[in-house]
Amino acid sequence: MMPPNPDKPPAPIADPLREKLSAKVAYFSMEMAVDEEIPTYSGGLGVLAADTLRAAAGSLLPMVGVTLLYRRGYFFQRFDAQGWQREEAVAWSPENVLCELSERVSVVLEGRTVQVRAWLFWIRDAGEGRVPILFLDTGLPENSEWDRALSEFLYGGDNRYRLCQEVILGIGGVRMLRKLGFERLELFHMNEGHSSLLTLELLEEEAKRAGRTEPTSEDIEAVRRMCAFTTHTPVSAGHDRFPLDMVKKVIRLPAIADGAYKGRFCCDGEINLTHLAFEFSHYINGVAKRHSEVSRVLFYPATIDSITNGIHxxxxxxxxxxxxxxxxxxxxxxxxxxxxxxxxxxxxxxxxxxxxxxxxxxxxxxxxxxxxxxxxxxxxxxxxxxxxxxxxxxxxxxxxxxxxxxxxxxxxxxxxxxxxxxxxxxxxxxxxxxxxxxxxxxxxxxxxxxxxxxxxxxxxxxxxxxxxxxxxxxxxxxxxxxxxxxxxxxxxxxxxxxxxxxxxxxxxxxxxxxxxxxxxxxxxxxxxxxxxxxxxxxxxxxxxxxxxxxxxxxxxxxxxxxxxxxxxxxxxxxxxxxxxxxxx
Structure with missing residues (x-):
């Protein structure tokens, strides 16, 4: 008999986001293991994200989670007669476990306008506390077939596919939060570098707020005060990198990226999303004391603190x-x-x-x-x-x-x-x-x-x-x-x-x-x-x-x-x- 699942969503309420005005921390993660029936995770990163949000619910911390919806999951694992792993798409129906929200935002990918919607899930602790999680989705009829497929697989496809997904998560995620009315957010927590493009959206917001067409160094400092970053990978090969030419084809980079601050965005013709998160975060941590030591060597001279992981x-x-x-x-x-x-x-x-x-x-x-x-x-x-x-x-x-x-x-x-x-x-x-x-x-x-x-x-x-x-x-x-x-x-x-x-x-x-x-x-x-x-x-x-x-x-x-x-x-x-x- 399987263990009971404490995370089933409560019955729908008239205003599914009535707590939206109180949220002060937005927690972004490429994957979240929130429920056995929602296969939007591959392993430890997603499990940690869900446990963090469960703890937030238990502590009544005003937080909201942001991730992507993967209609075909990570994969379903089978073995053939020779013991070789075979992968199958996961069959699941988001509408059976999530609540679709009516709001829409858009992002521009390679010059195309891509519509994004959100599905809502409430993650709970063992008591009455709960935290909303938004699952972003491009599976809409107005999008092209390729853009709809961006909501299909976790860690699937090539670099272009991965970059477009991370634009939706980071930039689309900030826009969806604003659209839904999360206006009291003070802190954006990036769980790994997949969501670090959110810093570009925050930069643009800061520039517009000051009446400028392009961000300045003052805007960079303002974004840094709003962002925190957790790194999980102690080897350089495990961090997302994209050729600068590819990035410029997919999204419009701010002019500041080609100026005196170019080194903060690009190194050796690539954009490293971990480095991007480092540059735009006032606080950076590894996930164990030893991991932080290793990361400080790997990413010298970045200042990297340690907060050892925990479970709910x-x-x-x-x-x-x-x-x-x-x-x-x-x-x-x-x-x-x-x-x-x-x-x-x-x-x-x-x-x-x-x-x-x-x-x-x-x-x-x-x-x-x-x-x-x-x-x-x-x-x-x-x-x-x-x-x-x-x-x-x-x-x-x-x-x-x-x-x-x-x-x-x-x-x-x-x-x-x-x-x-x-x-x-x-x-x-x-x-x-x-x-x-x-x-x-x-x-x-x-x-x-x-x-x-x-x-x-x-x-x-x-x-x-x-x-x-x-x-x-x-x-x-x-x-x-x-x-x-x-x-x-x-x-x-x-x-x-x-x-x-x-x-x-x-x-x-x-x-x-x-x-x-x-x-x-x-x-x-x-x-x-x-x-x-x-x-x-x-x-x-x-x-x-x-x-x-x-x-x-x-x-x-x-x-x-x-x-x-x-x-x-x-x-x-x-x-x-x-x-x-x-x-x-």
Whole structure:
């Protein structure tokens, strides 16, 4: 049985945007994972965006979200008989879950006027709070076939397609907010660089307000005071760049872009949307302390602060775990910091809550895949985007040793999930190799790779496995939040010291690390060394603790909840944004 969904929109009201005049912060993100029935997300970026807005709803923060509508989603994942990922368009109907608004705005793309509409969704926390989200859509009959297709796929198409989508998000998003009456906005928060073209619209607004035809340096400073930017990608190749000639064909750049300020817009004949966001934001942050350190080197001399990501606890805690918190930590939904009191919860109740969640997961896996998983066996979960730097095959580096650990120390079973980008051939090959390893692991280790990793499956996995595995190549993990979701469900992390885990890992207390401390690492990463350390800790520490000292393992589970869950949450994260970026 799938977990309940707390984000269903309430019944329509006479004025669907009656709170519009109170919104002071506009939060822009290319993707948002707001509901299981709205497939407008690919992974962590969209999940973080939704959790941020849930936290805003819970805190009654006057915020509005802006994203794009993708009528065919990211993609629906299937595997063929050889274990190769196949992508299918997602079949969903926006009118069944969203409310269409009557207002229209337009943007000019390559000289064509493109009409844009918005669909409304209310995202809620566990109480009465809610925040409006606007899904922008060009699927209108008055647009050309190509322009209508801009609302089809997330991260689909070529550079031209991507640039046009980002014009709609940034420039079209600001225009839609104005059209709908969001006139009290004080801050525009760009979640990654996809929306940074909104700064050009704000520049134009400032110039018009002063009666000028083109913006000046004073306008740049005014826009900077209105903008904040969060970067998520610690490698230069992961940031959107477009040739300047292409950009000039798609949109009209302000004259200031060719003057003394050209360097702020363009470098080596390209516009880098991350650099654009840097130049027009008064506050910039990375998503973990280590990520900010890496970003300051990558984007020197930019000043980049850190606000470590967090998750919305009421959404990600399983029902059995919520019941445990309700008994022992009254008010935890409104006060995430109070989850630290889980340290006093009876161990047997923590274990019982986890067993209920694990039973749900194993029942689902066996029903869907006939994998024959056993609820009494130590179950390791690995679920995230399938790409090379995540190193999903690290635990399979030495299959014979893994089988020996399972046969001698105690049985193991592995559950994998995650999508590879349709153009990531190496990511697809990694999935295929993992799936083809299944027979080699038998009979000592049972393993399954689950298709179509989405919100519903993620909520089952993070609550139902016994150990959450994460093996990225440092320092390429910006933050990661799946391990935080596991922690609030009493599932210890077993992870490379990168991203948030550097801050969350207390060895043997909240979980376990893989490999050396990040400050001891040289450039790159030693796969064989990390694999040996993974196997050593499994063999000598984790498996013996799980099977030989159940109370000791449950104590680690309880400490993960109290120490990790009480800090790595969206409520704390949002409070830091309010103090540092929004109303500083």
């Amino acid at each position: 606890l009421p959404y990600w805690a399983s029902r059995p775990m919520q019941d445990l918190f309700d008994r022992h930590i009254p008010g935890w939904r409104a006060d995430a910091f109070s989850v630290r009191y889980a340290i006093a919860a009876p161990l047997e109740e923590v274990q019982q809550a986890h067993e209920q969640s694990k039973a749900q997961l194993i029942q689902y896996v066996n029903r869907e895949t006939n994998a024959g998983m056993n609820p009494d066996v130590l179950t390791i979960g690995f679920a995230r985007r399938a790409t090379a730097y995540k190193r999903p095959e690290l635990i399979l580096t030495d299959i014979e040793r893994l089988k020996r650990i399972s046969g001698v120390k105690g049985p193991l079973q592995l559950i994998f999930a995650g999508k590879a980008h349709p153009q990531d051939e190496e990511g697809k090959r990694a999935i295929q190799r993992i799936m083809q390893s299944r027979i080699r692991l038998l009979p000592e280790v049972r393993m399954i790779y689950l298709a179509e990793y989405d919100l519903a499956l993620a909520r089952l996995l993070v609550a139902g496995v016994d150990l959450w595995l994460n093996t990225p190549q440092p320092p390429l993990e910006a933050s990661g939040t799946s391990g935080m979701k596991a922690a609030i469900n009493g599932v210890p992390n077993f992870s490379v010291l990168d991203g948030w885990w550097i801050e969350g890992c207390i060895e043997g207390v909240t979980g376990w690390s893989i490999g050396p401390d990040h400050y001891q690492r040289k450039e790159g990463s030693d796969v064989q060394r990390d694999a040996r350390d993974l196997y050593d800790k499994l063999e000598d520490v984790i498996v013996p603790l799980f099977y030989g000292d159940s109370e000791g393992y449950t104590r680690v589970m309880r400490q993960a909840i109290a120490l990790n869950g009480s800090f790595f949450n969206a409520q704390r994260m949002l409070q830091q944004y309010v103090l540092k970026a929004y109303f500083a």
